Amino acid sequence: xxxxxxxQGKRLLVVGMARTGVTTSLFxxxxxxxxxxxxxxxxxxxxxxxxxxxxxxxKLEFGAPNPAAFLEQxxxxxxxxxxxxxxxxxxxxxxxxxxxxxxELAWRFLRGKLVAITGSNGKTTTTALVAHxxxxxxxxTLVGGNIGVPLLAxxxxxxxxxxxxxxxxxxxxxxxxxxxxEIGVLLNLTPDHLDRHASFDEYAAAKMRMFEKQLDRDAxxxxxxxxxxxxxxPSRPHLYWFSRQKRVASGVFLCDGQIYFRAExxxxxxxxxxxxxxxxxxxxxxxxAACAAAYLAGADAAAIGKGVKTxxxxxxxxxxxxxxxxxxxYNDSKATNVDASLKAIEAFPGPLxxxxxxxxxxxxxxxxxxxxxxxxxxxxxxxxAAEKIAAELDGAAPLQQAGTLDRAVEIAMATAQPGDTxxxxxxxxxxxxxxNYEHRGRVFKELVARLDKQAARSSQ
Numbered sequence: 376x377x378x379x380x381x382x383q384g385k386r387l388l389v390v391g392m393a394r395t396g397v398t399t400s401l402f403x404x405x406x407x408x409x410x411x412x413x414x415x416x417x418x419x420x421x422x423x424x425x426x427x428x429x430x431x432x433x434k435l436e437f438g439a440p441n442p443a444a445f446l447e448q449x450x451x452x453x454x455x456x457x458x459x460x461x462x463x464x465x466x467x468x469x470x471x472x473x474x475x476x477x478x479e480l481a482w483r484f485l486r487g488k489l490v491a492i493t494g495s496n497g498k499t500t501t502t503a504l505v506a507h508x509x510x511x512x513x514x515x516t517l518v519g520g521n522i523g524v525p526l527l528a529x530x531x532x533x534x535x536x537x538x539x540x541x542x543x544x545x546x547x548x549x550x551x552x553x554x555x556x557e558i559g560v561l562l563n564l565t566p567d568h569l570d571r572h573a574s575f576d577e578y579a580a581a582k583m584r585m586f587e588k589q590l591d592r593d594a595x596x597x598x599x600x601x602x603x604x605x606x607x608x609p610s611r612p613h614l615y616w617f618s619r620q621k622r623v624a625s626g627v628f629l630c631d632g633q634i635y636f637r638a639e640x641x642x643x644x645x646x647x648x649x650x651x652x653x654x655x656x657x658x659x660x661x662x663x664a665a666c667a668a669a670y671l672a673g674a675d676a677a678a679i680g681k682g683v684k685t686x687x688x689x690x691x692x693x694x695x696x697x698x699x700x701x702x703x704x705y706n707d708s709k710a711t712n713v714d715a716s717l718k719a720i721e722a723f724p725g726p727l728x729x730x731x732x733x734x735x736x737x738x739x740x741x742x743x744x745x746x747x748x749x750x751x752x753x754x755x756x757x758x759x760a761a762e763k764i765a766a767e768l769d770g771a772a773p774l775q776q777a778g779t780l781d782r783a784v785e786i787a788m789a790t791a792q793p794g795d796t797x798x799x800x801x802x803x804x805x806x807x808x809x810x811n812y813e814h815r816g817r818v819f820k821e822l823v824a825r826l827d828k829q830a831a832r833s834s835q
Contacts, residue, residue: 378553380450380483383407388445390464391454392416392424392435395477398525399452403480404431411436411444448472452480455521455546458571476550478543481526483553487537490668491520493548493585494562494598496715497661498522500653501562502542503689504665505672508682512674514538521547538672545572545581555588559612560596560668562661564603565714566738583607596667598660599623615671617663619656627667634663636670645670646680653686654693655722691816693719696823699830701793704823707800708816713738716802717746725750726795728787730780733803733815735760740802744771753790755783759807779808780815784822 385408389400392414400412413436418425425435436444445451445463451474453459464474482489492502502522509516517529520541529539541556548554564579572578586595586609598604599616608614615626615638622628627636632649635642645666651659666679674682688694689709696704707719711733720729720743727750731743740763747754751772756764757780765774775790777783780799787797799819809815 377483377485377555380480384409385449386447387411388413388448388451389433389454390414390440390451390461391457392421392428393454393456395525396454397424397427398527399454399477399480400428400433401431402527402530403452404433410434411448413437413440413444415439442466446470446472450475452477453550455544459546459549473552474550475552476547478520478526478541478547479551479554481530482555484530485526485539486530486533486535487515487539488558488672489556490538490540490558490560490672491543491556491585492541492560492562492664492668493543493545493582494560495565495582495712496718497562497657497664498542498544499689499709500658500692501560501661501665501668502540504661504683504686505668506540507686508665508669508674508679509538509540509672511682511685512669512678514673516540540668543585545578548584549581551584551587553588554584555590555593556585558594558596558668558671559585559589560664561585561598561604562664563598563601563714564607565712579603579607583609586612594671596626596664596671598664599626599628600660615667617660617667619659619663627663627670629659629663634666636666636676643670643676645676646683650680650684652684653688655718657718657722658693691813693722694816694820696820697827699788699823699827701795702788702791703796705796705798706816706819706823707798708805708812708819710800710802711804711812712736713740713742713802716800717742719798719800720746720750723750723796723798726752726792728753728755728791728795728797730755730757730777730783730787730797730799731764731802732756732758732761733801733805733809734758734807735763736804740764740767743802744768747772752792752795755786757783757808758801758803760803764802780818781822784819784826788826 387408389412404410411434440463442463445467506518515537517539521544522542589612593612595612599618616623617627619629691708694706710716748771753773805815
């Protein structure tokens, strides 16, 4: 049984009024809580959200946080974009006021089984693939978390027989208390979000909170090929490994082109490597993890094989956009850190024209030097991090400063030759010029579509 919470009459503060904050506020108000929502932005920037919340009886505060308001609560729920070490939150903790993320609150109300997926890269693809496989297996499946909708939005649809598949970020895991997924998946650990976490170890520790409260009967699905994951493996849950390099004692592995699930000495064939429709070796790892999670959640081998073969990927993740004059354009706007960009670049033999840049997240870009030297015809730089990237990649490949994404696409089209691939894989967050990585990816696709139309007109 999950520990419940009676919200009736509770004083609850929601920090942040973006999508998660609005959902949390409306949910808690619907369960009888006295809700206050606060955001540093002015009300004029949040007019639509403010109107919805006021209509539900939520009290609103805008501008700099009011520490007194934080100390008058029974519970505080923080949105993922709010730093967990915000001084008023620290004051509240010192007073013994619980500070939770939205996933902690949602978990206490969700019915059925929870599959929670985290990692530095591949979360969205793996989450979507697990859900696709479970739906193929005719299992009642809900999808949310850091992908699509907040977990709280799924509570009313959940049942005792449903499986909720959730993408979970380090920001969400920082402020959990008793959160315990029946199946927790850790895909990999590479430096990310070092603009928010004080160190890689602190970032990794946040990820490992996924498994902190798991019991012996729960499952942890871990990457056996990632040394940062293996050395942090939890002790309590049942461990299932996935590997594309070796046979594992328990879990999923690739051998002679075939993917198997192994447990208690027996092996079941699931799908062949050459039947995976996704590009790149990193996606083989994502498929292995998804197979393990789906099998543990109740999908049979036939459904897993069919699900993998019919999965077409997710938007903004190595997404083919168009081919114009023999030049292929791919959108990997979801590559918001260096390791994700590295994997995207390595998914293509070249020659590549790579668009990098955005808001810097604190990690060095030097890991991109060799693959860019081997594969890139040119690298086009955009956004606030452009100068830092240029300094760290100088000499690895020809560099061009574009400033903005629209100018970068123009340069790419002018530079590209038939057979080239133009790849948006920024290695940065999008918040310097865009609302989020989805916005950046959509703009890229719109710019490419415009080029495609121009090329079609000129050929007539």
